Amino acid sequence: MENSEQLKTVKFYSGDATPLEMHKVRVVQKLNLLPIEERRDCIYGAGFNTFLLMNKDVFLDMLTDSGTNAMSDNQVAAMSQADDSYAGSASYTRLEKAINEVFGQKYFLPVHQGRAAEHIIAKVFATPGKVVPMNYHFTTTKAHIEMAGGVVEEIYTDEALKIKSDFPFKGNMSIPKLLNVIEKWGAENVAYIRFEAGTNLIGGQPFSMANLREVSAIAKEHKIKVLMDTSLISENLYFIKIREEGYQDKSLKDIMHEMLSYTDFSYFSGRKVSSTRGGGICTNNLDIYMAMRDLVPLFEGFLTYGGMSVREIEAMAVGLYETLDFNVISHSPTFIKYLVDTLDKKGIPVITPAGGLGCHLDAKNFIDHVPQGQYPAGALAAALYVASGIRGMERGTISSVRDAEGNDILADVELLRLAFPRRVFTLSQVKYAEDRILWLYENRHLIGGLEWIEEPPVLRFFVGKLKPIGDWVEKLVAKFREDFGDSL
Numbered sequence: 412m413e414n415s416e417q418l419k420t421v422k423f424y425s426g427d428a429t430p431l432e433m434h435k436v437r438v439v440q441k442l443n444l445l446p447i448e449e450r451r452d453c454i455y456g457a458g459f460n461t462f463l464l465m466n467k468d469v470f471l472d473m474l475t476d477s478g479t480n481a482m483s484d485n486q487v488a489a490m491s492q493a494d495d496s497y498a499g500s501a502s503y504t505r506l507e508k509a510i511n512e513v514f515g516q517k518y519f520l521p522v523h524q525g526r527a528a529e530h531i532i533a534k535v536f537a538t539p540g541k542v543v544p545m546n547y548h549f550t551t552t553k554a555h556i557e558m559a560g561g562v563v564e565e566i567y568t569d570e571a572l573k574i575k576s577d578f579p580f581k582g583n584m585s586i587p588k589l590l591n592v593i594e595k596w597g598a599e600n601v602a603y604i605r606f607e608a609g610t611n612l613i614g615g616q617p618f619s620m621a622n623l624r625e626v627s628a629i630a631k632e633h634k635i636k637v638l639m640d641t642s643l644i645s646e647n648l649y650f651i652k653i654r655e656e657g658y659q660d661k662s663l664k665d666i667m668h669e670m671l672s673y674t675d676f677s678y679f680s681g682r683k684v685s686s687t688r689g690g691g692i693c694t695n696n697l698d699i700y701m702a703m704r705d706l707v708p709l710f711e712g713f714l715t716y717g718g719m720s721v722r723e724i725e726a727m728a729v730g731l732y733e734t735l736d737f738n739v740i741s742h743s744p745t746f747i748k749y750l751v752d753t754l755d756k757k758g759i760p761v762i763t764p765a766g767g768l769g770c771h772l773d774a775k776n777f778i779d780h781v782p783q784g785q786y787p788a789g790a791l792a793a794a795l796y797v798a799s800g801i802r803g804m805e806r807g808t809i810s811s812v813r814d815a816e817g818n819d820i821l822a823d824v825e826l827l828r829l830a831f832p833r834r835v836f837t838l839s840q841v842k843y844a845e846d847r848i849l850w851l852y853e854n855r856h857l858i859g860g861l862e863w864i865e866e867p868p869v870l871r872f873f874v875g876k877l878k879p880i881g882d883w884v885e886k887l888v889a890k891f892r893e894d895f896g897d898s899l
């Protein structure tokens with residue numbers, strides 16, 4: 412076993428469960444922490460939507476890990492050997508080799524980012540009359556499937572939506588629900604079964620290899636294809652290695668190959684998995700590849716770049732190899748666990764067990780006096796920005812849609828996600844987040860709800876604008892000044 416794959420961690424003499432950075436920082440970016448009055452003005456300007464804040468007004472950008480992970484020195488170095496050609500670039504050949512070695516998949520279709528893969532896959536397979544069962548939806552995935560005429564059925568287990576749990580694999584698919592969907596729709600109408608690694612919207616929670624194996628066997632029996640969204644596979648891989656019996660002594664590469672061996676095809680957002688941009692669709696099945704191939708030059712770009720720059724392609728190849736380095740993929744989960752466990756011990760409602768993508772505050776319980784129709788997760792996101800300059804992402808009803816009658820479909824969970832882009836934040840920055848969250852929790856009674864002032868019909872969370880109901884923001888600012896004096 413290579414050194415980087417060993418499960419050894421550094422123990423502190425004091426006994427503290429302190430996560431330790433296994434890298435050093437060699438390029439830095441200056442941060443800006445505005446005074447609270449300016450933060451208040453910024454959130455008004457952004458329509459209480461953290462997507463609309465400008466980065467210069469943000470202290471810790473915990474909106475997402477998408478395209479914001481730190482690149483390694485080797486990734487940056489690889490960019491300088493980019494082979495700029497429209498067709499047949501040597502950079503592309505190096506990426507294809509990485510796909511083959513890391514995922515064990517032979518055929519590759521490059522695209523400009525994850526949702527572009529979703530667009531092509533849905534257009535080809537999720538046609539009208541077809542259903543796509545999945546462990547949980549992702550916003551763009553669902554939008555593309557529905558736009559193509561297909562229907563999404565979420566078949567998560569009872570554990571998935573429990574806020575407090577010690578179940579290690581909340582991203583598992585429910586086998587009885589899967590059998591139900593197959594019976595209800597008929598196997599021939601199941602476009603494919605979609606397994607999302609590290610389920611984004613329910614707290615970055617992994618599935619187990621055992622569950623994947625079982626789903627794959629059922630799919631084979633019914634001649635249904637299995638698709639895996641591998642955008643967040645690094646952390647799912649990490650959790651299988653450390654949590655699932657029988658995997659501790661297996662290499663990350665073997666675990667990765669076993670995971671992909673239960674699928675017919677997969678796709679990824681390079682913004683996440685390889686700490687670059689771009690994305691792709693991978694398969695060992697030539698028929699599946701051919702069914703989608705000709706859409707790539709139409710929507711994305713020629714087959715050897717798919718809308719990506721050659722520099723990104725080079726960095727992506729290296730980034731994919733780095734998903735097999737235990738030090739790289741354990742960084743975010745160990746820092747997330749530190750924050751989740753610290754907040755949990757203080758009685759602050761967070762999703763447990765700690766998952767991969769970020770720390771998820773449970774807004775329904777954090778501000779239980781704000782009704783779901785007034786968007787508690789959005790209100791909490793705005794309040795945390797005002798209190799700290801930290802930008803999180805609403806993952807609740809604002810990220811949901813309206814039904815045919817125009818009523819909000821209330822989200823299963825109201826979460827404020829604080830993403831941990833890989834190797835970006837230091838421990839003292841995480842401690843700052845902890846401190847301001849604690850202050851906000853102690854002053855949670857001051858936080859009120861939100862209402863729409865501008866609501867786009869599709870993916871409204873991206874650019875929609877809201878305003879606070881009442882003057883709660885002013886009260887929050889006043890209390891901050893009372894408690895912190897002239898501190899930033």
Ligand SMILES: Cc1ncc(COP(=O)(O)O)c(C=O)c1O
Binds near residue numbers: 549
């Ligand atoms: C699980 C998952 N799938 C797909 C996507 C879409 O990828 P992209 O943002 O590159 O379009 C994302 C993005 O956050 C994601 O988290």
